[in-house]
Amino acid sequence: MSAHDPTRIASSPVQVAKGAVVLSLSETHALCAKAARGVGFDWGHAEEAGHAAAWLAARTLPGCALILRRLQMGPDALTPAQSVQCPLRIGVALVDHVNLPEAAQDYARLVNIALPGLVLPFVGLAARLRGADLGVVANGQDFGLHADGTAPNFAAMSAFCDLPVGDIRLKFGPRQMPPVPQKKTCAPLRSTPMDIWRALDALALRVTVPPSDHSLGGAGGDGSDND
């Protein structure tokens, strides 16, 4: 450490407590979106993956861990032709279709979903867009995702996030008018294990560009910063 090292007034080196890091929601979103793009999802679905991870993290559910497990399968591992379905693609399609006439019925079934906990953010979004509380039957339990953005049954959702494959039955309640104001969720965030963070970061780095002579030459201002 040089005599001029500005960190010398620090009382201790940076430690990451117990091999884990508390990521902010915006960090979770950005990390998972870039990682999803890094494994080959198109940007649209990569953004949805980031959104889903942050939705789960805001509710102290393991968003990063679930996204990593999905990404480790590869983007095309779970196609519509296969028996087990991709939770991101099914979730996105659910939200996109939720107000179409063909989805006007009050019930929906999502069957054989890989890592079904990853569908929960989209189910929550569907409730909001439909303007209706959603009853969810999954993993032998009933729980609700409400039109105002709340999801009170943490234990049931948490158990659902542990499943490798699962089915979900959805029952929409009556549409609520006028549109339901959203309640923000900002509970204290849980930490993410460093190995999960490192694995996602390695995938996220795939969307970055290493420095080149050209990029280094064009950065910064002309002239010295010692003025």
Place this chain on the structure above:
Amino acid sequence: MSCAGLNPMPQAASFRRSPDEVMRLARMGCSHPTRLSFLRQLLRRMQDGSWHFDRPVWQIDAQGVGRAVYRAIGPERTYSLVAFAHDLPPEARSDRVIATAWDATFTLFDGTPSPDDLDRLAANVPLQEAGRVSAQELSLSRANRSVRLFDHVVERLAAGAQPDVAMLLETSYLMRTTAVYGSGKFGAADRVAIGARAELRAPFQAEMLSVWLTRAFTVDLVEHLARARGGTRAVRLEPALKRGLGVGNSTGLGMAPFLIRHPVLLNNWMLAREEALARVRAQDSVGPGELAGFIAALADATENAALWSSAHELMQAKLVQLRDSLDQITRHVGQGWDRHATQPWDALWRWGQATLPIEGQEALLAAMLEPHGDLIDGLGDCMDADDEGYFPIDGTMQVAALRAILRTHYAWALDVDYTARAQSARFWYISEDKLEPRLGERYGEPGAARELPLDTGRQAAALWRALAGLPDDMAAAHLLLAHPEHRPALRRAQITARHPYAEIRDNLIAADMLPIDLLRCKLALFGATRFDPRSDRWVRISLFQGAPYPEDMGAMV
């Protein structure tokens, strides 16, 4: 806009400029700060709320190394700037984001930090990106000295003299920040956790507060060093000279994509400013107070333009236009402007549009807003945004409606030949070394395969082509099942249909696109002055120059 339903002046709508006029880079790159700028909102709120300030910690040694805490105590909450001052050798001083050491580092703490908090922060804040902060911190920033001026001021004050006025005017800051991070960066509090607080609801208020307190720290530091060096001979900086100092800021491309990634926020910022201009133009008369305020604002702008210098050729040309325009406006206001016309402010504006270059028009806008606080300051409440609320796509929208949106809001993009090298010369990407946005040359360097989706015009044109031949009543949800690659463009189109100022209406990957135009727009919204490009993608600016200090706002406790 979140409070459009509360608009008390519906008659102003017909005076609003169109997005096709406002959202062009050539005009955005001539933006001037206004009274709606974020730092002005911060100062007004603190003044109106009788905030007071103190400095409970000052542990800085004779070499200028140590820590300090500045508190801003509001009616409901307290925020503390925690500052760490370092001894940086000249060879380590760099403003670029790749730097690893700085003259001073800072964080804005939510509340009053305990000694344990300070120790935790001392272990992390000086490391900046290599450290971690927590949800108790709202910002993370660093600053470098303007060496020549800093040393000069210390030397003079130590000798019992005031610094050279010309030198102060030339540089105008003792330190310049080289990055100010907020909103969840490096573990800091997310926007969602603090955005509901009245004092932080407007954009970037935590970051602005951090920079404003940093300004006080820079002056305290030179006075401290002068006392350490000169003992009883040392004097303090004269208030008038002190007031003329701001905090510099040195910034590159990193902040540019923010405007593209937050379309609803950009809309609300621009719409608030445009609504403000429209309200002023809609006035039936010019009150004596407004006239005096306007003339004073013109005089201030003229003085500022005289002191504003730049070594960059493009900016020099703009400054010539600005000074000439301000002279023309002043002459016209004194001799040609019919203040008794039906809508005199509108008459003045129309004269400006017909007479002045864009640089002058935008300066006129800022001056016209200045004396109309009662009319427009409330619009500051409409400048935040719930990006989250607009994330979902409306899958029921039909292809016919999508086509109409693209024709209305993306005409500028649809007929561009993006296969021509000049129209696709650039690509935006994330750098591996600092995870920062950068702009590459598509045909001159590697990396285009990892392009960010910031090529908004090209994507809109691709969506337009994909719609060709599809049935009018086809739902967007069905289109996206077959063509998921159009998801980002379709989302932007749906947002822009409801937020017409959301989209920058220029090709952001064209060879002639100037990133500094994006930077000037965003920095003017912050309230920055003395925009001084150091290249086509790197600028220095000044913040809070001429603004009060904490002791001017309330008694130091």
